[in-house]
Amino acid sequence: MKKISAVLIGLYLVFLSFSGFAQTSQNQTFIAGDKSFLLNGKPYVIRAGELHFPRIPREYWDQRIKLCKAMGMNTICIYLFWNLHEQEQDVFDFSGQKDVAAFVKLVQDNGMYCIVRPGPYACAEWDMGGLPWWLLKKQDIQVRTAKDAFFMQRTAKYLKEVAKQLAPLQIQNGGNIIMVQVENEFAAFGNEQPYMEAVRDELRTAGFDKVQLFRCDWSSNFSKYELDGVATTLNFGAGSDIDKQFKTFQEKYPNSPLMCSEYWSGWFDHWGRPHETRSVASFIGSLKDMLDRKISFSLYMAHGGTSFGQWGGANAPPYSAMATSYDYNAPIGEQGNTTEKFYAVRNLLKNYLQEGETLGEIPPAMPIIEIPEFKLNQAASIFDNLPKGIPSKEIKPMEMFNQGWGRILYRTYLKPSAHKQKLLITELHDWANVFIDGKSIGRLDRRRGDNTLEIPALSKTTRLDILVEATGRVNYGKAIIDRKGITEKVEIIHGNDKKILTNWTVYNFPVDYEFQTKANFKTQQIQTPGWYKGYFVIDKVGDTFLDVSTWGKGMLWVNGYNMGRFWKIGPQQTLFIPGAWLKKGKNEVIILDVDSPKETKLAGLKEAILDQLNPDESLLHRKKNQNLDLAAEKPIAVGSFTAGTGWKEVKFEKTIKARHLCFEALNAQQEKDVLSSIAELELTGADGQPLSTLKWKVIYADSEEITAANHAADKVYDQQESTFWQTQSVGVKPKHPHQIVIDLGELVEVNSLRYLPRSDKSQNGMVKDYRIFLKQEPFKF
Numbered sequence: 001m002k003k004i005s006a007v008l009i010g011l012y013l014v015f016l017s018f019s020g021f022a023q024t025s026q027n028q029t030f031i032a033g034d035k036s037f038l039l040n041g042k043p044y045v046i047r048a049g050e051l052h053f054p055r056i057p058r059e060y061w062d063q064r065i066k067l068c069k070a071m072g073m074n075t076i077c078i079y080l081f082w083n084l085h086e087q088e089q090d091v092f093d094f095s096g097q098k099d100v101a102a103f104v105k106l107v108q109d110n111g112m113y114c115i116v117r118p119g120p121y122a123c124a125e126w127d128m129g130g131l132p133w134w135l136l137k138k139q140d141i142q143v144r145t146a147k148d149a150f151f152m153q154r155t156a157k158y159l160k161e162v163a164k165q166l167a168p169l170q171i172q173n174g175g176n177i178i179m180v181q182v183e184n185e186f187a188a189f190g191n192e193q194p195y196m197e198a199v200r201d202e203l204r205t206a207g208f209d210k211v212q213l214f215r216c217d218w219s220s221n222f223s224k225y226e227l228d229g230v231a232t233t234l235n236f237g238a239g240s241d242i243d244k245q246f247k248t249f250q251e252k253y254p255n256s257p258l259m260c261s262e263y264w265s266g267w268f269d270h271w272g273r274p275h276e277t278r279s280v281a282s283f284i285g286s287l288k289d290m291l292d293r294k295i296s297f298s299l300y301m302a303h304g305g306t307s308f309g310q311w312g313g314a315n316a317p318p319y320s321a322m323a324t325s326y327d328y329n330a331p332i333g334e335q336g337n338t339t340e341k342f343y344a345v346r347n348l349l350k351n352y353l354q355e356g357e358t359l360g361e362i363p364p365a366m367p368i369i370e371i372p373e374f375k376l377n378q379a380a381s382i383f384d385n386l387p388k389g390i391p392s393k394e395i396k397p398m399e400m401f402n403q404g405w406g407r408i409l410y411r412t413y414l415k416p417s418a419h420k421q422k423l424l425i426t427e428l429h430d431w432a433n434v435f436i437d438g439k440s441i442g443r444l445d446r447r448r449g450d451n452t453l454e455i456p457a458l459s460k461t462t463r464l465d466i467l468v469e470a471t472g473r474v475n476y477g478k479a480i481i482d483r484k485g486i487t488e489k490v491e492i493i494h495g496n497d498k499k500i501l502t503n504w505t506v507y508n509f510p511v512d513y514e515f516q517t518k519a520n521f522k523t524q525q526i527q528t529p530g531w532y533k534g535y536f537v538i539d540k541v542g543d544t545f546l547d548v549s550t551w552g553k554g555m556l557w558v559n560g561y562n563m564g565r566f567w568k569i570g571p572q573q574t575l576f577i578p579g580a581w582l583k584k585g586k587n588e589v590i591i592l593d594v595d596s597p598k599e600t601k602l603a604g605l606k607e608a609i610l611d612q613l614n615p616d617e618s619l620l621h622r623k624k625n626q627n628l629d630l631a632a633e634k635p636i637a638v639g640s641f642t643a644g645t646g647w648k649e650v651k652f653e654k655t656i657k658a659r660h661l662c663f664e665a666l667n668a669q670q671e672k673d674v675l676s677s678i679a680e681l682e683l684t685g686a687d688g689q690p691l692s693t694l695k696w697k698v699i700y701a702d703s704e705e706i707t708a709a710n711h712a713a714d715k716v717y718d719q720q721e722s723t724f725w726q727t728q729s730v731g732v733k734p735k736h737p738h739q740i741v742i743d744l745g746e747l748v749e750v751n752s753l754r755y756l757p758r759s760d761k762s763q764n765g766m767v768k769d770y771r772i773f774l775k776q777e778p779f780k781f
Contacts, residue, residue, distance in 0.1 A: 028171045030113075030178040031212050032231035037257045037296060039178070045294050046178075046259065047349060048075035048115055049302025052124065053103040054084055055326055056305045058096065059580035060336060060366065061103055065110045067332050068302050069360030071342055072349025075178070076107045077115040077261075077298040079122045081130035082158050084311075087404065089134050089154075092161045101165045108176035110360075114169075115298065117181040118162045120144075120155045120199070121189075125268045125322045127313045128482065129184075129475035133404040136397075136483050143480060144186070146195040155199065159206040167207030179212045181261075182230055187221035188719065189477065196227050216261040218721060219245045220647060220756070223252060232256060235300075237264035237722035239282030239760035242289040244645055259296035263287065264722060265341065266301070266329025267710075270320040271471070272447060273619070274710045275571040275611035277329045282760065284344045291352045299345070303336070304328030306576050309562035310405035310511045310555075313475030314430075314482070317693050318714050319446050321430065321471040323572040324564035325610055334576050334608060335543050336366050367579060369542035371604025376534030376591060379600070380519035381526045382409070382467070382509070383438055387518075389505040395490055397429070397483035398470065398508070406555075407509040407594060408485045410466045412501050414458055414492065421455040422493040428468065429484045431553065433529060433594055435465040440528075443595070446471075448617055449697065455492070464501075466490070467529060469553065469594050471565065477719050479694055509592075513560045516590050529594045534602070536589070541582050544604035545574035549612070552595025559587055568595070569616050573609040621701040621713045628700055628739050629780040630662070635771040637753070643669045643766070645759055650772060651752040655686055658750055658774035661742045666769040668736070676703075676738035677726040677765030680756040681716045686749045693717040695745025700781065703727035703734045713740050724758045726765055737771075741779055750774060 029040055036043040049068035056064050068076060080100055086092050094100060107114045121144055122130035135141050135151065142148035169175030182200045200213060214231040217224070222232060232253060236245050246258055265283055267276035290297050304326035307313075314321040327334040331341035350359050386409070390401055398408045414436075423434065430446040434453055444450035470484035490501045509515070519531045548556065548566040556563045556575055559582065563575045589602060636656055641648045661683070665676040683691045701713035704725065711726035727738050757766045773779070 028174070030171050032214070032257050034255050035257060036294070037259075045352070045354060046075050046115070046296035046298070047073050047352070048077040048298035049073040050077040050262070050298055050300045051303055052079055052305060053100060054081060054097065054311070055307060056303070057578045057580045058099070060578065061106055062110070063336055063363050063366065064303050064332065065107055065112065066360060066363040067336065067338070067342075069110055069112060070362040071302065071331060071345045072353070072359055073112065073299070073302065074354075074357060075113040075115060075298070078103065078117065079124050079130070080116070080118045080162060081122055081124070081126050082119050083128060083130055083132040085161070086132050086158060089132070094161075094165050101169065104166060104169050104175070104177065108169075113171070113176045113178045115179045115181070116166060116177055117184060118159060118203075119184065120158060121184050123184055123475055125313045125326065126307070126475055127311050127405070128473040129313065129480060131480070133399060133473070136399040136481065141481065144183070144189055144195065145192055146198045152198060156202045156206070159202050163207030170208065170211040172210040177211055179214050179231075180208045182213055182215045182227065185217055185235065186215070187217040187224040191224040193225040193227070196225055200227060200230055214261070219248060220721060222249060233259040233261035235262035235264075236260060236759065238266070238278040238286060239762065240286050241645070241761050242286055242293065242295065246295070257296065258293070260290060261298050262300035263290070263297045265299050265331060267723070268326065268328060269323040269571060269610065270315070271323055271567050272569045272613070272615055272617075273320065273571070273712070274613055274706060276710055280341050280344050283341065284348060286761070287345070288348055291348070299331070301326070301328045301330040303332035304330045304334065306334060306564065308564050312472045312565060314472040315476055315718060315720075316474045316479035316482070317696055317717060319430070319474070319479075321447070324566070324575060325572050325608065327608070327610060335368065338362065338365075367540075367542035368606050369538065369540060369544050369579070369604065370606055371536050371538060371544055373601055373603040374534055374536045376532040376589060376600045376602065377523050378521040378533040379524050379526045379530055380521045381528045381530040383465075383528055385519045385530070386507050387509070389507050392504045392506050393502055395486050395501070395504055397487045398485035399483050401506055401508055403508045403510060405470060406511040407467060407469045407592075409507040409509070410468070410486060410490070411505045411507070412464050412503055414455070414462045414464050416460055417458045417494070419494055420457055423453045423455050424491040424493055425451050425466070425486055426488040426491070427486070429482065429487055430471040431469045433467045435467070437463050438465070438528065445616075467594055478692065511555065511562060513557050513562065516557060516592060529596075530592070532591045532593065532597075532600050534589050535586050536602075536604070537586050538582065539584060541584060542579040544577050544579070544606070545608045546577055547574055547603045547605055547609070549573040549609070550599040550601060551591065551597045552593045554591060554593040554595070557590045559583065568614055570613040571611050573612045574605060576608065577604065619706045619712060620704060621698045626700065626781050628662070628702065628741065630664070630739075630773065633662075633773050633775070633779070636774050637772040638770070640769050641755065641767055645757055647754050647756050649752050649754045652750065656750045656774045657747060658776055659744050659747050660775050660778055661744060662739055662773040662779055663753070664737050664739045664771040664773070665767040666737050666771065669766040669768045670763055673764060674733050674735045675727050675729055675765035676736070676767060677711070677724050677758050678716045678740075678755060678767065679721050679724040679758050680719070682754040683744075683748070683750045684752045684754065686751055688751065690754075691744075691748055691750070693719070697743045697745065698740065699743050700739070700741035700779070701725070702739050705729050716740065717742070721756060721759055729764070743778075747776060
């Protein structure tokens, strides 16, 4: 019997070695070697797929991992989000849906390695980039810097808690974690080398002292700082020219292994903007280029999933909140469905398997069901169900009332006035419904820069209610210190008289399910913001997509699970409901709508609606029949850009004081090309450093492509190098010249302009000849 057992064990070990299994024995090694990664001393090409375990129901983790393996991946790459695990200061939670160690072990059970990206900052279109909201309770908080002792203290404590969960799973300890990332894309934020060194050292002190550390940046900025003992990788998107992306990198690090640590398979959606897609052709071509060159990669995203609950973030500038769906136009769809991209990747990667690897089997699809239309007949008005009020002399953001997410109501009283007045809010974060004695008088939206409303004449003392909804904290760039609610002041204005309103009562509406159940539901119709409740009955469980297209703006819970935000402006008109969170028989739905629904009904669909846009404003930055008049203007620079990618700079003869910029493209690098495209524009100040773009606003663009793709003019300062402004490319294509006019928001001193062409393989619209105008007064139209 002992001989038979020994033979069986031997056969099992042989099977594991030939199935690509991430082995669990001690003394395994993985390092960044000479021009290649080395697994146990042998060259190894990482083929990773990024999954975010919080965006996938735990019941589906195994299926999504298996799908990645079936696509040809040998590694899973994951983020950790600090604010998921420490939602209250000093209260850490790694249980249930947040059990990252269980996820990593499941990856290993499926014969795959794991790359961990713990932060402290992540980005990932996640609320505040993963940083916890309670940091904002410190008035002078600075983040992503060693200059703030409190931030660094909390970072160290968080990383120690992460290491308790994951350090035992380093490959050198018999686990499957082969690399751990230091911070994330820091060069896009700053160049403070001591900070990056401190985070690196904290990771090692916490327990990640054996595993290979790495950092990721872009080909345009990776050299902003050095980080000894840490491998460097690059991030770029579908359709990139691989040789150009790595050209400068190889000149600086000729002996380093090459890796694209985020190869963007698609892109994320913004509320009120067109649905984002990336073509299979551009995506798969650059992927093949990397494989042919034995360049490691991580597919971001292999499967995006869903930003359930309050977790969707926002970009700024300009402020733009993310949709709940994180489908990302990825190879594996939001519901775990296989797409054209999935099969394109699988068919490609099967030709690049390494010794001992096999292509995984495609797991069974998750069942999907329809749910007949049903009504939510019970309702409860917000004004009839207020929580206990908090008195506050001055107005303050919600964090100062110990609230992390959700909605907040500010209430005060206005004195009688025989005249109309204006209400001015500074700063509104992010959307507000304003009421006079319970009647809505208007809505304000941070995306549009709204900050004023007209107040009618008041015959008596009148109650003013400002209901504010937070639609996601900024997760990227310098605007990441993004407190919610009303962050500065509210003023009442008549003529030249301004008065700051005081003596507020504040009501908190958090996002937890238990709070929503406290409302006094009745079978009734309501005319104000409030909660709605209803039920549906099913005889079999399966995934579905609830159609929320008749609702206004708010959040939805099913059986106690927070499914995320909805907003009638689209492009997302459904919410993904995992079958794992449903049950046979009766299921409960609660909706909080801060606007007003057209109909209080829902239905479960078999397919998502992610591309139905109902914009509440023109997406164009050009008014009807508006034309820019440059006849009397004198350019401060005229010239030609060289062909090719990479930043190009125009230095001015002297420092210019200006508030308004006009960039005019006279023609394109390709003859007969009528398009113009710009990935990024920067202005540098007297010190040679880039000027802040937080106050910039596009006030005119002669043409934008906003129907066939999301190439709006404000892409030129969104700090995302893979997105770009492009003039209309479908239908009527306006000819050169093309202009974009930007209000810089304040008077600044400018020494130069920097222009970044699009970074994909296409040369369409790359600017050749240009004129640049800078002035203090507005341009004429």
